[in-house]
Amino acid sequence: MRVRVFTVEVEGQKGYDVEVLSPEATVQDYLDGLNRLIEEGGLARLRCAIKLCAGCDRCCAERIPLTSIDVFQLRQAQGIGGNSLYEVLSRCAEVEVESPWVDITLSRDGSGACLFLNKENRHCKIYAHRPLVCQTFICSPATERAKSLRSTVVNTGEDELVRLWLMEGMLTGSLPVNKGGAKDLSLTDWEENPFTGKLNYGQILLKDLCPEKLWSELSLQANCP
Ligand code: SF4
Ligand code: SF4
Helix, strand or coil: CCEEEEEEECHHHHHHEEEEECCCCHHHHHHHHHHHHHCCCCCCCCCCCCCCCCCCCCCCCCCCCCHHHHHHHHHHHHHCCCCEEEHHHHHEEEEEECCCCCEECCCCCCCCCEEEEEECCCCCCCCCHHHHHHHHHCCCCCCCHHHHHHHHHHHHHHHHHHHHHHHHHHHHHHCCCCEEEECCHHHHHHCCCCCCCCCHHHCEEEHHHHHHHHHHHHHHCCCCC
């Protein structure tokens, strides 16, 4: 095991913490640890009385920012979009721009629920391929380093998606936007990052993503170099 996600008391409730045990730990190791904990169901849930997520949809009407890998996996799993990023986004995402800020999120239906929510049984229709932000959310108390790791991974992945969206815009000469206006955006504001060129979460090392301080907090016990 390269990432340990474990229960710990946070503000008097049963929450969770994350510890990295190896410099080879990947984002997928982190997701595997979280998924194990979700399935065990031993945490205090802040939004509902149940201990497991199955059958609960209380976090499926919120903003779901997407990463470059989420979109690649959705494209593979749903068989949509061919080689065009814009085609995939037009089928399942919204692009909102308030220059220089760009947000690419999963589409919601008229009731505000996620496009991929089965409203009858309240289960996710793409559970195995659900976006990173869904896989990393547990409505339980978390330690500061666990919260920082989550936001670092999600934000870096969304930055790479925005960079790819801008690159396709430069090639095609148009930037499709659902809300706001795509003026004054420059590719130089979105540099390549550890998500660049990666097609799955097992290819990204946590060490490459984390700022030095966060990395040393996460790998405290393991003494990772
Ligand atoms: S994380 Fe979301 S789905 Fe799971 S119990 Fe909490 S609100 Fe429900
Ligand atoms: S992708 Fe699945 S888990 Fe994520 S918000 Fe949509 S229905 Fe919920």
